[in-house]
Amino acid sequence: MLALVSPALLVILALIVLPVGWLAWQSIYHDGFTLENYRRIVTESIYWRSFALTFEISLLVTVLALLLGYPVAYLANAVPRGWSVLILALVVLPFWTSVLVRAYAWLALLQRTGVINQFLRYLDVIGEPLALVHNTFGTVVATVHILLPFMVLPLYATMQKIPGDLMHAGASLGAGPAHAFVRIFLPLSLPGVLAGCTMVFVLCLGFYITPELLGGGRTVMVSMLVSRNVELYNQFGAASAVAVVLLLSVLLIFFVVSRFISLDRVLGQK
Amino acid sequence: MRTISPGRIALIAVCALVLVFLILPVLIIAPISFSSARFLTFPPPSLSLRWYQQYFSNPAWMQATRVTLTVAFFTVAIATPLGVAAAYAISQSKLRIMRLIHMTLLLPLVVPIIITAVGIFFVYVRVGLVATMPGLVLANVMLGLPYVVISVLAGLQSFDPTQEMVARSLGMNRLRSFFAVTLPQIKSSVVAGGIFAFISAMDETIIALFISGGQYQPLTKRMFTALRDEIDPTIAAISTLMTAASFMLVLVASARQPKKA
Numbered sequence: 001m002l003a004l005v006s007p008a009l010l011v012i013l014a015l016i017v018l019p020v021g022w023l024a025w026q027s028i029y030h031d032g033f034t035l036e037n038y039r040r041i042v043t044e045s046i047y048w049r050s051f052a053l054t055f056e057i058s059l060l061v062t063v064l065a066l067l068l069g070y071p072v073a074y075l076a077n078a079v080p081r082g083w084s085v086l087i088l089a090l091v092v093l094p095f096w097t098s099v100l101v102r103a104y105a106w107l108a109l110l111q112r113t114g115v116i117n118q119f120l121r122y123l124d125v126i127g128e129p130l131a132l133v134h135n136t137f138g139t140v141v142a143t144v145h146i147l148l149p150f151m152v153l154p155l156y157a158t159m160q161k162i163p164g165d166l167m168h169a170g171a172s173l174g175a176g177p178a179h180a181f182v183r184i185f186l187p188l189s190l191p192g193v194l195a196g197c198t199m200v201f202v203l204c205l206g207f208y209i210t211p212e213l214l215g216g217g218r219t220v221m222v223s224m225l226v227s228r229n230v231e232l233y234n235q236f237g238a239a240s241a242v243a244v245v246l247l248l249s250v251l252l253i254f255f256v257v258s259r260f261i262s263l264d265r266v267l268g269q270k
Numbered sequence: 271m272r273t274i275s276p277g278r279i280a281l282i283a284v285c286a287l288v289l290v291f292l293i294l295p296v297l298i299i300a301p302i303s304f305s306s307a308r309f310l311t312f313p314p315p316s317l318s319l320r321w322y323q324q325y326f327s328n329p330a331w332m333q334a335t336r337v338t339l340t341v342a343f344f345t346v347a348i349a350t351p352l353g354v355a356a357a358y359a360i361s362q363s364k365l366r367i368m369r370l371i372h373m374t375l376l377l378p379l380v381v382p383i384i385i386t387a388v389g390i391f392f393v394y395v396r397v398g399l400v401a402t403m404p405g406l407v408l409a410n411v412m413l414g415l416p417y418v419v420i421s422v423l424a425g426l427q428s429f430d431p432t433q434e435m436v437a438r439s440l441g442m443n444r445l446r447s448f449f450a451v452t453l454p455q456i457k458s459s460v461v462a463g464g465i466f467a468f469i470s471a472m473d474e475t476i477i478a479l480f481i482s483g484g485q486y487q488p489l490t491k492r493m494f495t496a497l498r499d500e501i502d503p504t505i506a507a508i509s510t511l512m513t514a515a516s517f518m519l520v521l522v523a524s525a526r527q528p529k530k531a
Binding site for chain 2: 001002004005007008009011012013014015016017018019020022023026068069071072074075087090091093094096097098099100101102103104105106107108109111115145148149177178202205206208209212213223226227230236239240243246247250251254267
């Protein structure tokens, strides 16, 4: 059995374990042991500001995805089967569209001469086109769009397992719909909330294409620090250290979350 | 019998808006791609196929398309058997280390792709795989493996391994019993896994940005560069084709995927 699994394992070891190990080594070794690369992350403002910005954006995206995703998952769960299939299909559809295609779509919608600005000017709502893209706003909108399915699917899966009888029981004991929702449904859906939020937050931490294309160079997320240090400045040690800190953050989050819910639940989607 | 309360109407309205938010950007691409305008205008002044012509007559775009399709084809051809073998071993073996191996095979889903990309770049520089076809294929095999493993493991869950033991007790060897008894029953999850690996290879951009070059640049890398420089409606045409292709593949895959995957 080990012989059967070893070719796949070899590919993973050679193309993800070895490269990441290499990064870790390169971040602390340059003509001898050094912590210079890590010192830079703490002391130079461009580095820690970028980390702070990335965490802020990820948090914002996660909260927005939760606010938008929860009602959709709830409704998909509360309607007859035919409707819920339709709702889920609409959620999953963009999931299978290339991230690049969706970045292009948002550029087409949000830019100065884009669909939304033209429409608003046609309606005479605005005189000057709004700056909707090449900034943090555009990045957040497109990122929420891309990550929303990762929130809805685990929420829906969890809600499906909540027995409808419990809400009836609550109602028969005198709880109004709102009260029953807050006391019964919401707490029981929390594992799904945790799974969805973890996935969205972690994926957002490492986002590259969207901030690069829609951020307009001002929204420098951590992933862009990594790529710029490699491509523009040839600062391999610095890039490696940033990558290692990013990876450790992700692993730490997974580790903490795994204390509360099974990781299979988080990774179950996509 | 349920009365429609104001709360429910509000809920439905909010959901409708969210669904429009999800779907509209994907749908907006097609009208742009059929527009005759040089710049993005909406609604399009008149219909035309010029951006599709632009795409199909441009040697650079065509070369990139060939690279993408070749990479995706070889990715599936390699990742599927490796993933099936691994999933089979994981489901059959009782070794404790298998759980660790299983987790390891899912690492490509956990490690942020930008980190994987830079790491692979450093390794490829050392072994001379930058800007080569094998290098691209190998990286995509790594990314595609988890999809095959997850899909096939789901398929194997509803398969009763005693059937294979029966076949072996009747004189088939392990290999033959697998192909004669097991594989036909998990075929649809194998196909689904392969299709997901194909789509993942078609979409992969970030690793390609670092390790591809010269004549071996996939479509996504050229699209990314084009999007960074100027927004050319040719990309709308390419995007429409890509979206149509992956929707068709997903339809095939989900029709074949076992329930509850």
